Amino acid sequence: MPGQSTRRTFLTASTATLAAAALARRSAAARGANDALVVGLIGCGGRGTHDAGLFRDTPNVKLAYVADVDDARRGRAAKSLGVDDAHAVDDMRRILDDKSVDAVIVATPDHWHSPASILACDAGKHVYVEKPISHNVREGRLLVDASQRNRTHVQHGTQCRSTPMMIEAVQMLRDGAIGDVLVAKCWNIQRRGSIGRGENTDPPAGFDYDNWVGPATMIPYRTNRVHNRWTWWYHFGTGDMGNDGVHDIDYTRWGLGVDTHPAKVSAVGGKLFFDDDMEFPDTQQVTFEYPDAAGGRSKMLVYEQRLWSTNYPHNCDSGAEFYGTKGQMFLSRRGKIELLGERNRREEVAIEPGGQNDVLHVANFCEAIRGDKAPNADALKGHFSTSLCHLGNISTRLGRSLAFDPTSEQISGDEKANALLRREYRDHWGTPASA
Secondary structure, three states, X not given: OOOHHHOOOOOOOOHHHHHHHHHHHOOOOOOOOOOOEEEEEEOOOHHHHHHHHHHHOOOOEEEEEEEOOEHHHHHHHHHHHOOOHHHEEOOOHHHHOOOOOOEEEEOOOHXXXXXXXXXXXXXXXXXXXXXXXXXXXHXXXXXXHHHHHHOOOEEEOOHHHHOHHHHHHHHHHHOOEOEOEEEEEEEEEOEOOOOOOOOEOOOOOOEOHHHHHOOEOOOOOXXXXXXXXXXXXXXXXXXXXXXXXXXXXHHHHHHHOOOOOOOEEEEEEEOOOOOOOOOOOOEEEEEEEEOOOHHHOOEEEEEEEEOEOOOOHHHOOEEEEEEEOOEEEEEEOOOEEEEEOHHHXXXXXXXXXXXXXXXXXXXXXXXXXXXXXXXXXXXXHHHHHHHHHHHHHHHHHHOOOEEEXXXXXXXXXXXXXXXXXXXXXXOOOOOOOEO
């Protein structure tokens, strides 16, 4: 297949070799304000089509490609986005091999997020990758490395990073609006539907299941394990902590002011409500401890999840509370903010409310490619926040606390837990069997 010989070993090739190859073929250098950016979409589901529409509607951006291994999805996306049949492709490498393409949108299932993004970076493309940035901790670090060695921008799909209300609220926390912020709690509480009980069958016609599985080890096609269902399976997804909770975890970590990994993770949870094939928990309570946070103080981040409830704090399904030595702030990506001083004294907040802003997030990414700004949610920020989801899921799955080394990104004294920081890969497009 085209491009196989130049991108065979994205997980094991030497840094020097890949950097030299990327420099030789880089086409996505910083562009001037009047130069059109050429973009391709990888993954034509609902979120991918939404993101691609935002790029198409951004001034001086041309959406040139859509790629998907499902013929029907690819066809619908091409029609709705105005992409001609010749540029609606079933193999993402067609996009990566086109030197005119400056950037790609990666909106695949979770298990493809880092591999596709790494391949794109090594092809000299900038990457807008949907959340979560990775399927496991090791992949996230490899993507950070790929972005750095290729000097390509990666924007993680945590759109709150570009939302004016969130930016101003976090600045208030930095300025001491509630004193020293030592603890923050966020929640993801909503009523999800059941995925039921599926069955293993042959894949339907027009769906390339082999390439959908991609670098993951092969398992049978199952009726409730592909479109809109892969989130709930260990093999392909990251549960709702990685699917939706990562948004709240990200702006909570940002507001708490911790720019590293935690040293200890403690979690409890499981399936308290759903009786179906879902492997991830519907209920979780996870605590992350940062003993050496900025300013010399220890800090704590708490994540709460219930996927069977419509009762939540502040009448808001997603939100965070920041607890400081002189007050408390409530903040939500739904566009809500509230400030309390000591003794719960209500304070006025001179910030215009506003929800998660996808348009500004895309605009910021395009400005970064043109050399005007840095991405608001770069690969390292995405890696730190997404790793909390992975660590929380591992702790919940094994039913025990984890001691994590933020520097080596390894779990101490727990071989079984440490093995879950990475995965096995099959020889797909020359991908090595392990990483």
